[in-house]
Amino acid sequence: MEPKRRPDASCERKQAATMNMTRNVENLLPLSQQEELVDLSNNYPLSTSEDEGDSDGERKCQKLLEAVCSLGGKNRWKLSERSEAGLMVSEFNVTTEGSGEKLVLSDLLGSATVLSSLAPVKKQLHRVKSKTLVIPFNKEEADQILREAAFSKTSQILSKWDPVILKNQQAEQLVFPMEKELPIVAPIEHIITGWKARTPLEQDIFNLLHKNKQPVTDPLLTPVEKASIKAMSLEEAKIRRAELQRTRALQSYYEARARREKRIKSKKYHKIIKKRKAKKALKEAEQLWKDCPSAALRDLEKLEMARVMERMSLKHQGNGKWAKSKAIMVRYDPEACQAMQEQLAKNRELTQKLQVVSEGEEEEGCTEEGVTSVSNDGMNGLQMDAASLNPWMLRSCNIEAKKGEINTDPEQQSEVVAPGSSESEGDERPVAEELLLKERSFQERVDPNNAKPMNDQEMEDSSSLELLSESRVLFQKLNKENHQSEGEQVSFVGTVVHIRRGDLAPEEFLVPQRLERAHVLEQGELGKEGHYQKRGLLRPLLKGEWKERNPHSKSDASGRKKKKEQMIDLQNLLTTRSSVKSLAVPTVVELEDEVETDQKQMIKEAFAGDDVIREFLKEKREAVEASKPKDLDLALPGWGEWVGMGLKPSAKKRRCFLMKAREGPPRKDKNLSNVIISEKRNIHAAAHQVRVVPHPFAHHQQFERTIQNPIGYTWNTQRAFQKLTLCKVDTKLGHIINPLKAENVGYRSSSKSDFSVLESNRKLLSRKQQKQLKESCSD
């Protein structure tokens, strides 16, 4: 049926078009109404379609008639305004497109009033409440709407599978067919009842059990088990989820707040916060002390522990836990104040700058060492009982003495790591002055020492005393020259020497021996370069370490060239310290034939030179050169210059056109003087390497990390190997893989109680067991 064009239809249509997108099936209701209309028209022979087929002119004519009719009645024709431009302008003020009036169905029969037979029809038509119908969409639009509706509905239905799909995607392994045989949970009682005791032992046991009258069948499930089955009902899960959500939200609020607070730059604010915290801590501590002294004691212990830790960490700054806690207490507790000050003093002491040893001292070092060890003997004696076995202690003592540092407190010495002069001493003094002083002192020290015969004990003893006094004099001199700030130290030094002397007296017998040893060492090692090196300390001598260990070479290093340094380093590598201790077992050392040893000697002599080293260095240099990327010279002869035999492009031009090669990565053996590591790539091995980074990885390092773990059974246990090499999809041979069903993935009505599972389990029980169950129930 073709609907008529009505005057207000156009606007309705527009509306419909705009609403197109949001409509769904429900909005298609007007269609059904239309159908109703169709029925109606079918029932009655007269249809509106007849006059509709006629032209516009007829309609106009009808209108005109109506207008004429209405002239007499009360139904006056409203003067409609002409709003549109029409081709035909009627003088009766009738627009071409009709007025805004709605057409009533009965009107259509207006012209047929003559026919009495039509009266009931007309009445019926009056009764039909004819609502204005929305114009049906054209086919494309209707289809689109239908499609959209269908899509949304289907996607809604399908969306419940999303978690399943996600789970399957993330699953390590998918096993098909999906229908798993539910494990048959037969209550143990059922099994027991079906089982007969055969052996006498079993019978005995069963007798015992029956005597005790254990509930064999009834109740099947204990209340506890029932509760555990019901443990996680839906409601509970919901409650729990809500709880979790809440905590998460709270946490996020807290985080946001903390972040906000952290971003506050106001110093005042932070100060206030800090103060508040400190106050709170103090109050709490007091409260704790009142309430529960034992807990407070524990806290104190913790503090003590923190202090110990901090002490060990050698920081001695105000940053540690202990220090901070002390800082809070400083105002109230004088002890804490003192401890804090001590700590800071220690920090100052430890963080002094290292004194640079001048070049002039290099040669003097060896003798000085001997001497200083002498002067330090008293101190060593002090530490004999506690630290004589500790090599670190002894060494640190020596070094301190060498540097002219005064450190009497043995406890402090154990903590000293980096030798250096105190700030007040070293900072203001000009270096040259210091040098002079040192030289003078050195001469003063060395001369008597060298002049002495070695074995004369008494002489040496006296000399050591002499030395001590000399050192005192020296320090006094030094103090005179220095600023007033060192006034305190004069007395300090004085006391030091006194202490030493006092200690020397009871241990006189020890001192000469030590002196002797010092002498021997000194003379033995005078010529050698690396005499400061700790004997017996065997470790790779890297360049940096070597420098560190040898302060003289460090000062010298700036002057030397790198190549030479390398040489010396190499030599150092190749010369081992001659083993002071020979093989412990005398039987081992055995001479071969004279001839052979002679031969060996000859060979050794032949190879004794530096040829090997030089050759090696040369080889290394060549290798380095070969591996360096080459510069590219693009200069061409000519172009503003003379060309010919024996003429070369000018230097300027060559400089202009020289393409500098980019520096490659540093060589692996850059810092290893005794090694040449080939930089050549092993192409054959590289062919086996992975050369693409697979999809989710952005960087090759990330990917490498995932393939570093070996999965073969050579490196893993059998179980781990099986797990690591699990295939992604596992199918059973000869089984049909059915499409996914809802019950397979655990979709079922939540109302279904867990007991139903048990029921279903029961179904799976064997018939025999069922029978037994029945019997047992009837009992």
Place this chain on the structure above:
Amino acid sequence: METAPKSVRGVPPGKNKPQAKRKKPRRYWEEESAPPAAGASPGPPGKKARTREPRPQRSRSVHLARAARSSKKPQIARNASDRKKPRRTLSGAQDPFPGSAPAPVEVARKFCRIDKSGKLPHPKPKTRSKLEKAEAQEEEASVRAARAELLLPEDPGFLEGEDGEDTAKILQTDIVEAVDIASAAKHFDLNLRQFGPYRLNYSRTGRHLALGGRRGHVAALDWVTKKLMCEINVMEAVRDIHFLHSEALLAVAQNRWLYIYDNQGIELHCIRRCDRVTRLEFLPFHFLLATASETGFLTYLDVSVGKIVTALNARAGRLGVMTQNPYNAVIHLGHSNGTVSLWSPGVKEPLAKILCHRGGVRAVAVESTGTYMATSGLDHQLKIFDLRGTFQPLSARTLPQGAGHLAFSQRGLLVAGMGDVVNIWTGQGKASPPSLEQPYLTHRLSGHVHGLQFCPFEDVLGVGHSGGITSMLVPGAAEPNFDGLENNPYRSRKQRQEWEVKALLEKVPAELICLDPRALAKVDVITLEQQKKERIERLGYDPDAKAAFQPKAKQKGRSSTASLVKRKKKVMDQEHRDKVRQSLEQQQQQQQELAKPARARPSALDRFVR
């Protein structure tokens, strides 16, 4: 070994050793309320008495068989589930050990193979999940492996002197006296003065011994049962002898060519392409026989297909010193100019060259984990080098008479043959280099040492010398537990055949030999970048490049051209600033690293640092 009777003889009672204390394990059926004193008591009294009685006169403990299991409880990680209350069952019985079995953390850490030292670029969520998965897998595998350590029941042997007694003074006869009969039978001498100094080689299972005298005597025997497999005289000088992958094949370097015999002494092959071979090494996982020749060539022969893989010219004259690194199958050659060069068949030049001695290198040995290399030179020095990247000497000492032969045992003992004396040094702990201060054992032989090898899986050192062969007992030398699928000393013929097939299937290609085998698990960055570059060239743009910033359209005149430019500029500046900041930070770090003094000397307080 399994056959060795478990002896606890000679364990001094007074000493505080884990072996001496035996804790009775608590059985699951025992109640918790059992008196703790009973648990701590070292076994029933009768047993104690027995352990004491047959002590040898000299109270030192020699332990060859791995008898006593250490009672020291390892640190154990308990899962969270352990702390949960055990689930009650219907019958009321409780699981006495609830939760999964505990795994020692320390041991598990040993099996963690992912190198987490480097910093990763921040991963995207998807990548992160993959990384997490990999780590979880690693952890699980390591924990499983740690649990499986339980299956290694044998403990290594040890030798302890009395208080202050030097173990080096303990003679072989003393050791033989102290150990059980089966172990004592492993010490023997073969007097073979006629055919000159002997080279020897144990098969990989440690069951068979091949010996070759310089004057042509070649023999192979099952040395445990002393059953002779074959004995021939090849009527030619024998330079070296080596078993191939199994004890059925034997490679002998003779005066002219290289020959291969089977265990019946039948000549199978004469390999003329390897001539004047001085030393032989067999790479078991690659099935490669490496030969060093007088002509200066290092030749790799693939024994599974009988092809020569490569022949490398070392350009260093006669090659007389060779050893293999068991960790990465790299061949170490010692040269007369004091260098040791490292070779792989895939590369024509040495992978690395280390200057070790002033004089020529006389012997080289590499530890089984590939961590340490011992060298001795004509300058009478013995040095131990660190092979983990730095190649620096860790320790060195001058021997009165330089060592001519060196060998490492499976557990890191170092033996040096000097003249007619062998010295054995041991390290302080596991995975530590042998300390050269004090020898662990010494032994004098009846002739000059010509060949040395520790027997795998037996505390035995085989020494070939001019007077024959000596097999001496060195407690604690060998790995006590063997892998039955890999090197089974008790395997039957059928098992050997099975193993052979499997080993051949798992043969590692020769070109995979490189200094760092773990590098194979890395992405070939150079090729990757090259391919990327080519792709960019082909496409004309970089598909992976970050798109340029496009300012959002805004309203109310904020999208004017000027403001757009301004916004663009702002973002650009920000990026630039970030870049500069980053580079500055890097520079600062570098400077700090440079300025930071390498610690001059270890502080006494370092012992507290964990």
